[in-house]
């Protein structure tokens with residue numbers, strides 16, 4: 470069966486760096502890069518981009534989901550690269566000029582370019598910015614779905630952030646951005662994952678909700694192409710994403726929105742992956758992007774919520790095989806809960822999913 474959407478979760482340590490390709494009947498795929506991982510992901514990303522066929526290197530959209538070092542660290546050298554200048558058609562990113570004043574988006578202030586906002590340098594490169602949204606903020610609306618259908622590409626629906634989350638980011642913008650540009654400090658505390666217990670009780674453990682303004686401002690997208698679908702959730706908040714997905718389902722006369730794949734928010738943090746989020750968009754494939762550095766993601770509680778609340782037969786995709794993730798490759802657990810696991814072929818390749826076309 471032909472592939473409709475190919476998703477590659479590069480090994481970006483604690484961060485996200487996703488390459489998404491929507492295959493077309495003819496010619497190069499429509500291509501989207503989502504985040505660049507922490508700064509040390511750049512050599513790997515650069516090598517991956519250089520592997521693209523010489524005659525079709527175009528990246529239709531490059532998305533910065535939010536300003537945190539594990540998402541923009543590797544994106545900064547990308548923005549300044551010749552590759553980006555030559556090949557990227559549109560950058561999607563909510564910068565300070567986009568932060569909302571009430572419900573009315575402001576257009577980009579004169580003289581402020583994507584490159585200068587991201588890098589903090591006055592002479593940063595001038596690049597196409599949120600053009601698919603008429604240069605306005607990428608944000609959900611209360612009165613209608615926000616959808617774009619780039620020519621020859623997928624249908625993309627914005628799930629996150631909402632106007633409230635963008636406004637909250639505005640208050641701390643300068644501090645958040647300067648912190649995000651720094652190299653993150655790695656916490657020395659080693660990860661010592663415990664044996665997995667009963668998944669039902671793990672899944673129902675209480676968790677605090679994520680309260681980080683940058684995470685809450687994450688751009689979350691539903692990408693649909695030739696009958697296949699994937700949710701790319703950034704580090705978005707569980708309740709914001711749930712609301713966004715519920716609105717799409719309601720628009721289609723559905724209570725829930727079944728999808729093929731779901732890149733779960735915030736590297737599979739228990740503070741973002743809650744039962745209602747799993748319930749509103751049951752997925753055949755759940756993707757976890759993290760090697761466990763610093764924050765020891767994915768949390769067992771979050772993975773258990775996907776296993777227990779998701780459809781039987783679902784596959785968990787980890788972009789690293791390590792002591793934390795390989796505990797899920799347990800025959801007794803897999804039999805009892807009816808799930809499967811997939812790991813990368815090697816430590817350079819990350820997780821690669823190919824979603825078949827249905828038309």
Ligand SMILES: [Zn+2]
Nearest residue numbers: 484537539704
């Ligand atoms: Zn993150």
